[in-house]
Amino acid sequence: MTAKAIPAKARAVIIGGGVSGCSVAYHLAKLGxxxxxxxxxxxxxxxxxWxxxxxxxxxxGSQNMTRLAKYSADLYVKLEAETEVGTGMRQVGSITVALTEERKHEIYRQASLARAFDVDVREISPNEVKQMYPHLNVSDVVGAVHLPLDGQCDPANIAMALAKGARQRGATIIENVKVTKVHTRNGRVSGVSWAQGEDQGTIETDIVVNCAGM
Ligand SMILES: Cc1cc2nc3c(=O)[nH]c(=O)nc-3n(C[C@H](O)[C@H](O)[C@H](O)COP(=O)(O)OP(=O)(O)OC[C@H]3O[C@@H](n4cnc5c(N)ncnc54)[C@H](O)[C@@H]3O)c2cc1C
Structure with a gap:
Protein backbone atom coordinates (compact mmCIF):
# COMPACT_ATOMS: atom_id res chain seq x y z
CA MET A 1 0.00 0.00 0.00
CA THR A 2 1.39 3.43 -0.85
CA ALA A 3 1.73 6.44 1.40
CA LYS A 4 -1.15 8.10 -0.49
CA ALA A 5 -3.57 5.68 1.11
CA ILE A 6 -2.72 6.83 4.63
CA PRO A 7 -5.47 9.17 5.80
CA ALA A 8 -4.70 12.61 7.26
CA LYS A 9 -7.33 12.27 9.98
CA ALA A 10 -8.87 9.42 11.98
CA ARG A 11 -11.07 8.90 15.01
CA ALA A 12 -8.41 6.62 16.50
CA VAL A 13 -4.95 5.42 15.52
CA ILE A 14 -3.75 2.03 16.71
CA ILE A 15 0.00 1.47 16.81
CA GLY A 16 1.04 -2.13 16.14
CA GLY A 17 -0.43 -5.07 14.26
CA GLY A 18 0.07 -7.89 16.75
CA VAL A 19 -2.84 -9.72 18.32
CA SER A 20 -3.49 -6.77 20.68
CA GLY A 21 -3.68 -4.13 17.96
CA CYS A 22 -5.74 -6.34 15.64
CA SER A 23 -8.10 -7.12 18.51
CA VAL A 24 -8.52 -3.43 19.38
CA ALA A 25 -9.22 -2.65 15.70
CA TYR A 26 -11.71 -5.55 15.47
CA HIS A 27 -13.61 -4.53 18.60
CA LEU A 28 -13.67 -0.81 17.82
CA ALA A 29 -14.94 -1.59 14.31
CA LYS A 30 -17.56 -3.88 15.79
CA LEU A 31 -18.71 -0.97 17.96
CA GLY A 32 -19.16 1.05 14.77
CA TRP A 50 4.50 -14.69 15.80
CA GLY A 61 -5.93 -15.04 39.12
CA SER A 62 -8.38 -12.14 38.95
CA GLN A 63 -11.99 -11.55 37.95
CA ASN A 64 -11.17 -9.33 35.00
CA MET A 65 -8.50 -11.66 33.62
CA THR A 66 -10.91 -14.59 33.97
CA ARG A 67 -13.66 -12.73 32.11
CA LEU A 68 -11.20 -11.65 29.42
CA ALA A 69 -9.81 -15.18 29.01
CA LYS A 70 -13.29 -16.68 28.71
CA TYR A 71 -14.41 -14.00 26.29
CA SER A 72 -11.31 -14.61 24.14
CA ALA A 73 -11.74 -18.39 24.13
CA ASP A 74 -15.42 -18.03 23.12
CA LEU A 75 -14.53 -15.50 20.42
CA TYR A 76 -11.74 -17.62 18.94
CA VAL A 77 -14.15 -20.52 18.50
CA LYS A 78 -16.52 -18.33 16.43
CA LEU A 79 -13.93 -16.26 14.58
CA GLU A 80 -13.14 -18.76 11.84
CA ALA A 81 -16.77 -19.03 10.72
CA GLU A 82 -17.11 -15.24 10.82
CA THR A 83 -13.96 -14.36 8.88
CA GLU A 84 -13.15 -17.55 6.95
CA VAL A 85 -9.57 -17.37 8.25
CA GLY A 86 -8.49 -20.71 9.71
CA THR A 87 -7.63 -20.00 13.35
CA GLY A 88 -6.52 -23.54 14.20
CA MET A 89 -8.55 -23.31 17.42
CA ARG A 90 -8.83 -26.77 18.97
CA GLN A 91 -10.54 -27.15 22.32
CA VAL A 92 -8.46 -30.06 23.54
CA GLY A 93 -8.80 -29.11 27.22
CA SER A 94 -6.15 -28.45 29.84
CA ILE A 95 -5.09 -29.93 33.15
CA THR A 96 -3.33 -27.85 35.81
CA VAL A 97 -1.72 -29.88 38.57
CA ALA A 98 -0.59 -28.82 42.05
CA LEU A 99 2.39 -30.35 43.82
CA THR A 100 1.85 -28.55 47.15
CA GLU A 101 -1.19 -27.84 49.33
CA GLU A 102 -0.63 -24.08 48.85
CA ARG A 103 -0.69 -24.42 45.09
CA LYS A 104 -3.75 -26.67 45.31
CA HIS A 105 -5.61 -23.96 47.27
CA GLU A 106 -4.54 -21.41 44.68
CA ILE A 107 -5.78 -23.37 41.66
CA TYR A 108 -8.99 -24.33 43.49
CA ARG A 109 -9.57 -20.63 44.21
CA GLN A 110 -8.97 -19.82 40.55
CA ALA A 111 -11.36 -22.62 39.57
CA SER A 112 -14.09 -21.16 41.84
CA LEU A 113 -13.54 -17.77 40.29
CA ALA A 114 -13.71 -19.24 36.79
CA ARG A 115 -16.91 -21.14 37.61
CA ALA A 116 -18.52 -17.89 38.75
CA PHE A 117 -18.02 -16.64 35.19
CA ASP A 118 -19.45 -19.79 33.57
CA VAL A 119 -16.10 -21.30 32.65
CA ASP A 120 -16.41 -25.09 32.41
CA VAL A 121 -13.96 -26.25 35.11
CA ARG A 122 -13.77 -29.18 37.50
CA GLU A 123 -11.46 -30.18 40.37
CA ILE A 124 -10.05 -33.65 39.67
CA SER A 125 -8.07 -36.20 41.67
CA PRO A 126 -4.54 -37.38 40.83
CA ASN A 127 -6.09 -40.67 39.65
CA GLU A 128 -8.31 -38.82 37.20
CA VAL A 129 -5.25 -36.91 35.96
CA LYS A 130 -3.55 -40.25 35.32
CA GLN A 131 -6.57 -41.54 33.42
CA MET A 132 -6.71 -38.45 31.23
CA TYR A 133 -2.96 -38.20 30.69
CA PRO A 134 -1.22 -41.53 31.41
CA HIS A 135 2.27 -40.17 30.63
CA LEU A 136 2.32 -38.00 33.76
CA ASN A 137 3.90 -39.25 36.98
CA VAL A 138 1.24 -38.26 39.51
CA SER A 139 2.97 -39.66 42.61
CA ASP A 140 3.48 -36.17 44.09
CA VAL A 141 0.38 -34.50 42.62
CA VAL A 142 -1.94 -33.36 45.43
CA GLY A 143 -4.72 -31.86 43.34
CA ALA A 144 -5.65 -30.71 39.86
CA VAL A 145 -8.25 -28.89 37.81
CA HIS A 146 -9.52 -29.74 34.34
CA LEU A 147 -10.86 -27.18 31.86
CA PRO A 148 -12.32 -29.13 28.91
CA LEU A 149 -12.81 -26.03 26.73
CA ASP A 150 -9.26 -24.68 27.01
CA GLY A 151 -7.26 -25.21 23.88
CA GLN A 152 -4.69 -24.21 21.38
CA CYS A 153 -4.80 -21.98 18.32
CA ASP A 154 -2.59 -20.48 15.66
CA PRO A 155 -1.84 -17.05 17.21
CA ALA A 156 -0.77 -15.40 13.95
CA ASN A 157 -3.94 -16.53 12.22
CA ILE A 158 -6.08 -15.38 15.15
CA ALA A 159 -4.56 -11.92 14.64
CA MET A 160 -5.10 -12.15 10.86
CA ALA A 161 -8.72 -13.18 11.43
CA LEU A 162 -9.25 -10.22 13.78
CA ALA A 163 -7.63 -7.93 11.20
CA LYS A 164 -9.89 -9.27 8.47
CA GLY A 165 -12.94 -8.83 10.71
CA ALA A 166 -11.86 -5.23 11.36
CA ARG A 167 -11.30 -4.53 7.66
CA GLN A 168 -14.66 -6.07 6.77
CA ARG A 169 -16.27 -3.49 9.07
CA GLY A 170 -14.39 -0.58 7.52
CA ALA A 171 -11.18 -0.23 9.55
CA THR A 172 -8.01 0.76 7.70
CA ILE A 173 -4.98 -1.43 8.37
CA ILE A 174 -1.67 -0.48 6.80
CA GLU A 175 1.60 -2.41 6.99
CA ASN A 176 5.18 -1.15 6.64
CA VAL A 177 4.36 2.20 8.24
CA LYS A 178 6.13 3.13 11.45
CA VAL A 179 4.71 5.58 13.97
CA THR A 180 7.60 7.88 14.82
CA LYS A 181 5.97 10.33 17.22
CA VAL A 182 2.81 10.90 19.21
CA HIS A 183 1.85 14.58 19.23
CA THR A 184 0.09 16.37 22.07
CA ARG A 185 -1.71 19.69 22.38
CA ASN A 186 -2.70 21.14 25.76
CA GLY A 187 -1.84 17.88 27.45
CA ARG A 188 -3.98 15.76 25.12
CA VAL A 189 -3.08 13.54 22.20
CA SER A 190 -3.53 15.36 18.91
CA GLY A 191 -1.99 13.02 16.34
CA VAL A 192 0.88 10.82 15.23
CA SER A 193 3.74 11.15 12.80
CA TRP A 194 4.50 8.21 10.55
CA ALA A 195 7.27 7.12 8.20
CA GLN A 196 7.17 4.72 5.28
CA GLY A 197 10.57 4.53 3.62
CA GLU A 198 11.33 8.06 2.48
CA ASP A 199 7.72 9.18 2.91
CA GLN A 200 6.55 10.86 6.08
CA GLY A 201 3.31 12.36 7.27
CA THR A 202 0.93 12.89 10.15
CA ILE A 203 -2.51 11.68 11.10
CA GLU A 204 -4.65 13.98 13.19
CA THR A 205 -6.48 12.06 15.91
CA ASP A 206 -7.77 12.46 19.46
CA ILE A 207 -7.11 8.84 20.38
CA VAL A 208 -3.95 6.76 20.07
CA VAL A 209 -3.96 3.15 21.25
CA ASN A 210 -0.44 1.94 21.92
CA CYS A 211 -0.28 -1.76 20.99
CA ALA A 212 3.38 -1.61 19.96
CA GLY A 213 4.38 -4.50 22.20
CA MET A 214 7.65 -4.68 24.07
C1 LIG B 1 7.76 -17.96 23.14
C2 LIG B 1 6.43 -17.32 23.48
C3 LIG B 1 5.32 -18.14 23.72
C4 LIG B 1 4.10 -17.56 24.06
N1 LIG B 1 3.02 -18.37 24.25
C5 LIG B 1 1.82 -17.84 24.57
C6 LIG B 1 0.67 -18.67 24.73
O1 LIG B 1 0.75 -19.88 24.59
N2 LIG B 1 -0.52 -18.11 25.05
C7 LIG B 1 -0.64 -16.74 25.20
O2 LIG B 1 -1.75 -16.26 25.48
N3 LIG B 1 0.44 -15.92 25.04
C8 LIG B 1 1.65 -16.44 24.74
N4 LIG B 1 2.73 -15.62 24.58
C9 LIG B 1 2.54 -14.18 24.78
C10 LIG B 1 1.93 -13.54 23.52
O3 LIG B 1 2.68 -13.92 22.39
C11 LIG B 1 1.97 -12.01 23.67
O4 LIG B 1 1.32 -11.62 24.87
C12 LIG B 1 1.25 -11.33 22.51
O5 LIG B 1 1.67 -11.84 21.27
C13 LIG B 1 1.52 -9.83 22.56
O6 LIG B 1 0.87 -9.26 21.45
P1 LIG B 1 1.01 -7.71 21.16
O7 LIG B 1 0.10 -7.41 20.02
O8 LIG B 1 0.82 -6.96 22.43
O9 LIG B 1 2.55 -7.49 20.77
P2 LIG B 1 3.30 -7.85 19.42
O10 LIG B 1 2.84 -9.13 18.81
O11 LIG B 1 4.76 -7.74 19.72
O12 LIG B 1 2.84 -6.71 18.43
C14 LIG B 1 3.36 -5.40 18.49
C15 LIG B 1 3.48 -4.91 17.07
O13 LIG B 1 3.74 -3.52 17.09
C16 LIG B 1 4.60 -3.23 16.01
N5 LIG B 1 5.23 -1.95 16.31
C17 LIG B 1 6.12 -1.69 17.30
N6 LIG B 1 6.48 -0.39 17.27
C18 LIG B 1 5.78 0.18 16.25
C19 LIG B 1 5.73 1.50 15.71
N7 LIG B 1 6.47 2.50 16.23
N8 LIG B 1 4.90 1.74 14.66
C20 LIG B 1 4.14 0.74 14.13
N9 LIG B 1 4.18 -0.53 14.59
C21 LIG B 1 4.98 -0.81 15.64
C22 LIG B 1 5.55 -4.41 15.97
O14 LIG B 1 6.17 -4.54 14.70
C23 LIG B 1 4.62 -5.56 16.30
O15 LIG B 1 4.10 -6.19 15.14
C24 LIG B 1 3.97 -16.15 24.20
C25 LIG B 1 5.08 -15.34 23.94
C26 LIG B 1 6.30 -15.91 23.58
C27 LIG B 1 7.48 -15.00 23.30
Missing amino acids: WTDIVLLERKQLTSGTT HAAGLIGQLR
Whole structure:
Protein backbone atom coordinates (compact mmCIF):
# COMPACT_ATOMS: atom_id res chain seq x y z
CA MET A 1 0.00 0.00 0.00
CA THR A 2 1.39 3.43 -0.85
CA ALA A 3 1.73 6.44 1.40
CA LYS A 4 -1.15 8.10 -0.49
CA ALA A 5 -3.57 5.68 1.11
CA ILE A 6 -2.72 6.83 4.63
CA PRO A 7 -5.47 9.17 5.80
CA ALA A 8 -4.70 12.61 7.26
CA LYS A 9 -7.33 12.27 9.98
CA ALA A 10 -8.87 9.42 11.98
CA ARG A 11 -11.07 8.90 15.01
CA ALA A 12 -8.41 6.62 16.50
CA VAL A 13 -4.95 5.42 15.52
CA ILE A 14 -3.75 2.03 16.71
CA ILE A 15 0.00 1.47 16.81
CA GLY A 16 1.04 -2.13 16.14
CA GLY A 17 -0.43 -5.07 14.26
CA GLY A 18 0.07 -7.89 16.75
CA VAL A 19 -2.84 -9.72 18.32
CA SER A 20 -3.49 -6.77 20.68
CA GLY A 21 -3.68 -4.13 17.96
CA CYS A 22 -5.74 -6.34 15.64
CA SER A 23 -8.10 -7.12 18.51
CA VAL A 24 -8.52 -3.43 19.38
CA ALA A 25 -9.22 -2.65 15.70
CA TYR A 26 -11.71 -5.55 15.47
CA HIS A 27 -13.61 -4.53 18.60
CA LEU A 28 -13.67 -0.81 17.82
CA ALA A 29 -14.94 -1.59 14.31
CA LYS A 30 -17.56 -3.88 15.79
CA LEU A 31 -18.71 -0.97 17.96
CA GLY A 32 -19.16 1.05 14.77
CA TRP A 33 -15.85 2.93 14.83
CA THR A 34 -15.02 2.57 11.16
CA ASP A 35 -12.88 5.71 10.92
CA ILE A 36 -9.87 4.06 12.56
CA VAL A 37 -6.36 3.34 11.30
CA LEU A 38 -3.97 0.64 12.43
CA LEU A 39 -0.33 1.21 11.50
CA GLU A 40 2.14 -1.70 11.60
CA ARG A 41 5.83 -0.92 11.06
CA LYS A 42 6.54 -4.31 9.43
CA GLN A 43 3.98 -7.04 8.70
CA LEU A 44 0.96 -7.94 10.79
CA THR A 45 1.91 -10.50 13.48
CA SER A 46 5.65 -9.98 12.93
CA GLY A 47 6.24 -9.16 16.62
CA THR A 48 5.80 -11.33 19.72
CA THR A 49 2.53 -12.71 18.37
CA TRP A 50 4.50 -14.69 15.80
CA HIS A 51 6.34 -16.55 18.60
CA ALA A 52 3.42 -17.46 20.84
CA ALA A 53 2.57 -21.10 21.48
CA GLY A 54 -1.11 -20.26 21.15
CA LEU A 55 -2.28 -21.83 24.39
CA ILE A 56 -5.75 -20.58 25.32
CA GLY A 57 -6.16 -20.98 29.07
CA GLN A 58 -9.05 -19.64 31.13
CA LEU A 59 -7.71 -20.27 34.64
CA ARG A 60 -6.69 -16.82 35.88
CA GLY A 61 -5.93 -15.04 39.12
CA SER A 62 -8.38 -12.14 38.95
CA GLN A 63 -11.99 -11.55 37.95
CA ASN A 64 -11.17 -9.33 35.00
CA MET A 65 -8.50 -11.66 33.62
CA THR A 66 -10.91 -14.59 33.97
CA ARG A 67 -13.66 -12.73 32.11
CA LEU A 68 -11.20 -11.65 29.42
CA ALA A 69 -9.81 -15.18 29.01
CA LYS A 70 -13.29 -16.68 28.71
CA TYR A 71 -14.41 -14.00 26.29
CA SER A 72 -11.31 -14.61 24.14
CA ALA A 73 -11.74 -18.39 24.13
CA ASP A 74 -15.42 -18.03 23.12
CA LEU A 75 -14.53 -15.50 20.42
CA TYR A 76 -11.74 -17.62 18.94
CA VAL A 77 -14.15 -20.52 18.50
CA LYS A 78 -16.52 -18.33 16.43
CA LEU A 79 -13.93 -16.26 14.58
CA GLU A 80 -13.14 -18.76 11.84
CA ALA A 81 -16.77 -19.03 10.72
CA GLU A 82 -17.11 -15.24 10.82
CA THR A 83 -13.96 -14.36 8.88
CA GLU A 84 -13.15 -17.55 6.95
CA VAL A 85 -9.57 -17.37 8.25
CA GLY A 86 -8.49 -20.71 9.71
CA THR A 87 -7.63 -20.00 13.35
CA GLY A 88 -6.52 -23.54 14.20
CA MET A 89 -8.55 -23.31 17.42
CA ARG A 90 -8.83 -26.77 18.97
CA GLN A 91 -10.54 -27.15 22.32
CA VAL A 92 -8.46 -30.06 23.54
CA GLY A 93 -8.80 -29.11 27.22
CA SER A 94 -6.15 -28.45 29.84
CA ILE A 95 -5.09 -29.93 33.15
CA THR A 96 -3.33 -27.85 35.81
CA VAL A 97 -1.72 -29.88 38.57
CA ALA A 98 -0.59 -28.82 42.05
CA LEU A 99 2.39 -30.35 43.82
CA THR A 100 1.85 -28.55 47.15
CA GLU A 101 -1.19 -27.84 49.33
CA GLU A 102 -0.63 -24.08 48.85
CA ARG A 103 -0.69 -24.42 45.09
CA LYS A 104 -3.75 -26.67 45.31
CA HIS A 105 -5.61 -23.96 47.27
CA GLU A 106 -4.54 -21.41 44.68
CA ILE A 107 -5.78 -23.37 41.66
CA TYR A 108 -8.99 -24.33 43.49
CA ARG A 109 -9.57 -20.63 44.21
CA GLN A 110 -8.97 -19.82 40.55
CA ALA A 111 -11.36 -22.62 39.57
CA SER A 112 -14.09 -21.16 41.84
CA LEU A 113 -13.54 -17.77 40.29
CA ALA A 114 -13.71 -19.24 36.79
CA ARG A 115 -16.91 -21.14 37.61
CA ALA A 116 -18.52 -17.89 38.75
CA PHE A 117 -18.02 -16.64 35.19
CA ASP A 118 -19.45 -19.79 33.57
CA VAL A 119 -16.10 -21.30 32.65
CA ASP A 120 -16.41 -25.09 32.41
CA VAL A 121 -13.96 -26.25 35.11
CA ARG A 122 -13.77 -29.18 37.50
CA GLU A 123 -11.46 -30.18 40.37
CA ILE A 124 -10.05 -33.65 39.67
CA SER A 125 -8.07 -36.20 41.67
CA PRO A 126 -4.54 -37.38 40.83
CA ASN A 127 -6.09 -40.67 39.65
CA GLU A 128 -8.31 -38.82 37.20
CA VAL A 129 -5.25 -36.91 35.96
CA LYS A 130 -3.55 -40.25 35.32
CA GLN A 131 -6.57 -41.54 33.42
CA MET A 132 -6.71 -38.45 31.23
CA TYR A 133 -2.96 -38.20 30.69
CA PRO A 134 -1.22 -41.53 31.41
CA HIS A 135 2.27 -40.17 30.63
CA LEU A 136 2.32 -38.00 33.76
CA ASN A 137 3.90 -39.25 36.98
CA VAL A 138 1.24 -38.26 39.51
CA SER A 139 2.97 -39.66 42.61
CA ASP A 140 3.48 -36.17 44.09
CA VAL A 141 0.38 -34.50 42.62
CA VAL A 142 -1.94 -33.36 45.43
CA GLY A 143 -4.72 -31.86 43.34
CA ALA A 144 -5.65 -30.71 39.86
CA VAL A 145 -8.25 -28.89 37.81
CA HIS A 146 -9.52 -29.74 34.34
CA LEU A 147 -10.86 -27.18 31.86
CA PRO A 148 -12.32 -29.13 28.91
CA LEU A 149 -12.81 -26.03 26.73
CA ASP A 150 -9.26 -24.68 27.01
CA GLY A 151 -7.26 -25.21 23.88
CA GLN A 152 -4.69 -24.21 21.38
CA CYS A 153 -4.80 -21.98 18.32
CA ASP A 154 -2.59 -20.48 15.66
CA PRO A 155 -1.84 -17.05 17.21
CA ALA A 156 -0.77 -15.40 13.95
CA ASN A 157 -3.94 -16.53 12.22
CA ILE A 158 -6.08 -15.38 15.15
CA ALA A 159 -4.56 -11.92 14.64
CA MET A 160 -5.10 -12.15 10.86
CA ALA A 161 -8.72 -13.18 11.43
CA LEU A 162 -9.25 -10.22 13.78
CA ALA A 163 -7.63 -7.93 11.20
CA LYS A 164 -9.89 -9.27 8.47
CA GLY A 165 -12.94 -8.83 10.71
CA ALA A 166 -11.86 -5.23 11.36
CA ARG A 167 -11.30 -4.53 7.66
CA GLN A 168 -14.66 -6.07 6.77
CA ARG A 169 -16.27 -3.49 9.07
CA GLY A 170 -14.39 -0.58 7.52
CA ALA A 171 -11.18 -0.23 9.55
CA THR A 172 -8.01 0.76 7.70
CA ILE A 173 -4.98 -1.43 8.37
CA ILE A 174 -1.67 -0.48 6.80
CA GLU A 175 1.60 -2.41 6.99
CA ASN A 176 5.18 -1.15 6.64
CA VAL A 177 4.36 2.20 8.24
CA LYS A 178 6.13 3.13 11.45
CA VAL A 179 4.71 5.58 13.97
CA THR A 180 7.60 7.88 14.82
CA LYS A 181 5.97 10.33 17.22
CA VAL A 182 2.81 10.90 19.21
CA HIS A 183 1.85 14.58 19.23
CA THR A 184 0.09 16.37 22.07
CA ARG A 185 -1.71 19.69 22.38
CA ASN A 186 -2.70 21.14 25.76
CA GLY A 187 -1.84 17.88 27.45
CA ARG A 188 -3.98 15.76 25.12
CA VAL A 189 -3.08 13.54 22.20
CA SER A 190 -3.53 15.36 18.91
CA GLY A 191 -1.99 13.02 16.34
CA VAL A 192 0.88 10.82 15.23
CA SER A 193 3.74 11.15 12.80
CA TRP A 194 4.50 8.21 10.55
CA ALA A 195 7.27 7.12 8.20
CA GLN A 196 7.17 4.72 5.28
CA GLY A 197 10.57 4.53 3.62
CA GLU A 198 11.33 8.06 2.48
CA ASP A 199 7.72 9.18 2.91
CA GLN A 200 6.55 10.86 6.08
CA GLY A 201 3.31 12.36 7.27
CA THR A 202 0.93 12.89 10.15
CA ILE A 203 -2.51 11.68 11.10
CA GLU A 204 -4.65 13.98 13.19
CA THR A 205 -6.48 12.06 15.91
CA ASP A 206 -7.77 12.46 19.46
CA ILE A 207 -7.11 8.84 20.38
CA VAL A 208 -3.95 6.76 20.07
CA VAL A 209 -3.96 3.15 21.25
CA ASN A 210 -0.44 1.94 21.92
CA CYS A 211 -0.28 -1.76 20.99
CA ALA A 212 3.38 -1.61 19.96
CA GLY A 213 4.38 -4.50 22.20
CA MET A 214 7.65 -4.68 24.07
C1 LIG B 1 7.76 -17.96 23.14
C2 LIG B 1 6.43 -17.32 23.48
C3 LIG B 1 5.32 -18.14 23.72
C4 LIG B 1 4.10 -17.56 24.06
N1 LIG B 1 3.02 -18.37 24.25
C5 LIG B 1 1.82 -17.84 24.57
C6 LIG B 1 0.67 -18.67 24.73
O1 LIG B 1 0.75 -19.88 24.59
N2 LIG B 1 -0.52 -18.11 25.05
C7 LIG B 1 -0.64 -16.74 25.20
O2 LIG B 1 -1.75 -16.26 25.48
N3 LIG B 1 0.44 -15.92 25.04
C8 LIG B 1 1.65 -16.44 24.74
N4 LIG B 1 2.73 -15.62 24.58
C9 LIG B 1 2.54 -14.18 24.78
C10 LIG B 1 1.93 -13.54 23.52
O3 LIG B 1 2.68 -13.92 22.39
C11 LIG B 1 1.97 -12.01 23.67
O4 LIG B 1 1.32 -11.62 24.87
C12 LIG B 1 1.25 -11.33 22.51
O5 LIG B 1 1.67 -11.84 21.27
C13 LIG B 1 1.52 -9.83 22.56
O6 LIG B 1 0.87 -9.26 21.45
P1 LIG B 1 1.01 -7.71 21.16
O7 LIG B 1 0.10 -7.41 20.02
O8 LIG B 1 0.82 -6.96 22.43
O9 LIG B 1 2.55 -7.49 20.77
P2 LIG B 1 3.30 -7.85 19.42
O10 LIG B 1 2.84 -9.13 18.81
O11 LIG B 1 4.76 -7.74 19.72
O12 LIG B 1 2.84 -6.71 18.43
C14 LIG B 1 3.36 -5.40 18.49
C15 LIG B 1 3.48 -4.91 17.07
O13 LIG B 1 3.74 -3.52 17.09
C16 LIG B 1 4.60 -3.23 16.01
N5 LIG B 1 5.23 -1.95 16.31
C17 LIG B 1 6.12 -1.69 17.30
N6 LIG B 1 6.48 -0.39 17.27
C18 LIG B 1 5.78 0.18 16.25
C19 LIG B 1 5.73 1.50 15.71
N7 LIG B 1 6.47 2.50 16.23
N8 LIG B 1 4.90 1.74 14.66
C20 LIG B 1 4.14 0.74 14.13
N9 LIG B 1 4.18 -0.53 14.59
C21 LIG B 1 4.98 -0.81 15.64
C22 LIG B 1 5.55 -4.41 15.97
O14 LIG B 1 6.17 -4.54 14.70
C23 LIG B 1 4.62 -5.56 16.30
O15 LIG B 1 4.10 -6.19 15.14
C24 LIG B 1 3.97 -16.15 24.20
C25 LIG B 1 5.08 -15.34 23.94
C26 LIG B 1 6.30 -15.91 23.58
C27 LIG B 1 7.48 -15.00 23.30
